[in-house]
Amino acid sequence: DAEITQSPRHKITETGRQVTLACHQTWNHNNMFWYRQDLGHGLRLIHYSYGVQDTNKGEVSDGYSVSRSNTEDLPLTLESAASSQTSVYFCASSPGSYSRGYTFGSGTRLTVV
Amino acid sequence: ILNVEQSPQSLHVQEGDSTNFTCSFPSSNFYALHWYRWETAKSPKALFVMTLNGDEKKKGRISATLNTKEGYSYLYIKGSQPEDSATYLCAAPSNNDMRFGAGTRLTVKP
Numbered sequence: 383d384a385e386i387t388q389s390p391r392h393k394i395t396e397t398g399r400q401v402t403l404a405c406h407q408t409w410n411h412n413n414m415f416w417y418r419q420d421l422g423h424g425l426r427l428i429h430y431s432y433g434v435q436d437t438n439k440g441e442v443s444d445g446y447s448v449s450r451s452n453t454e455d456l457p458l459t460l461e462s463a464a465s466s467q468t469s470v471y472f473c474a475s476s477p478g479s480y481s482r483g484y485t486f487g488s489g490t491r492l493t494v495v
Numbered sequence: 496i497l498n499v500e501q502s503p504q505s506l507h508v509q510e511g512d513s514t515n516f517t518c519s520f521p522s523s524n525f526y527a528l529h530w531y532r533w534e535t536a537k538s539p540k541a542l543f544v545m546t547l548n549g550d551e552k553k554k555g556r557i558s559a560t561l562n563t564k565e566g567y568s569y570l571y572i573k574g575s576q577p578e579d580s581a582t583y584l585c586a587a588p589s590n591n592d593m594r595f596g597a598g599t600r601l602t603v604k605p
Contacts, residue, residue: 415593424597425539425584440592472538480527480588483541 384409388473388487395494401460403490405473411485412478414456416440416448418469419489425472431456432478463494499587501596508575509604515571516599518585522566530559530570531584533598539584542570575603 386407395401405414416428427440431450445467447459460467473487500519508514520528527546531539543552548563556573572579582598 417595422597425595427592430592480529480593481544481546483529483531483544484539484586484593485541486538488538 386473386475386485386487388471388490390490391488392491393493395463395492397463397465397494399463401463401492403458403460403471403473403492405456405458405487406454407473407475407485407487408454409475409477409485410453411475412453413476414450415474415476415484416446416456416458417472417474418442419472420469428458428471429456460492463492465494468492468494499585499594499596501583501585501599503599504597505600505602507602507604510575510577512575512603513571513573514575514601515569516583516601518568518570518596520566520568520585520587520594522564525563525566526588528561528563528568529586529593530568531586533582533584535581542583570599572601575601577603577605579603 389404412433415430417425419425426442428446429440429448431437437448450456471490474484476484502517529544530542532542533539543559545561550561552559559570561568580603582600584595584598586593586595
């Protein structure tokens, strides 16, 4: 069965370190997204991609970067982790039409100490 | 920027009660409205995608209606069960992004 997986599920890192969160989907979806979930804010878009070599900034992109070298993967990198980036991160994918719902990964809980 | 608003923020009902909550969105340039069910410690799962004014979708005891002219959607749960306890999110596309509401957190007490 097709799926979307995130790794790691939990991570603790130190301020200033570079961290990469992985997202891998086997749906063959063109569109992939990274969201963060914080109390009082709901889901906020960090970066998104509409296909290979395409990346775009979302609402809260500062301090984050993504790359899309193939259809299946959209890794999210925190260049220099800050305590404000402690959050739960969700990756999602969709086939490319808003008439279809998003498929979400299980989330990564990141703590920056 | 499209603002998607949901109310109430939280809701506590007894098992067997029917309940409903609201999602509101700007009615101009409407394309689609999504509902998701999000259980604690899990990921959001798509419930409905609605695109037509007057549309009504149903899945078991859960149904949703859509009014694109006035910019709102209702989600109804008939005969709530404890397993319905979750956060219900709605979302609408805006500027190549999907804007999510903050959700309605439903707790169904046995």
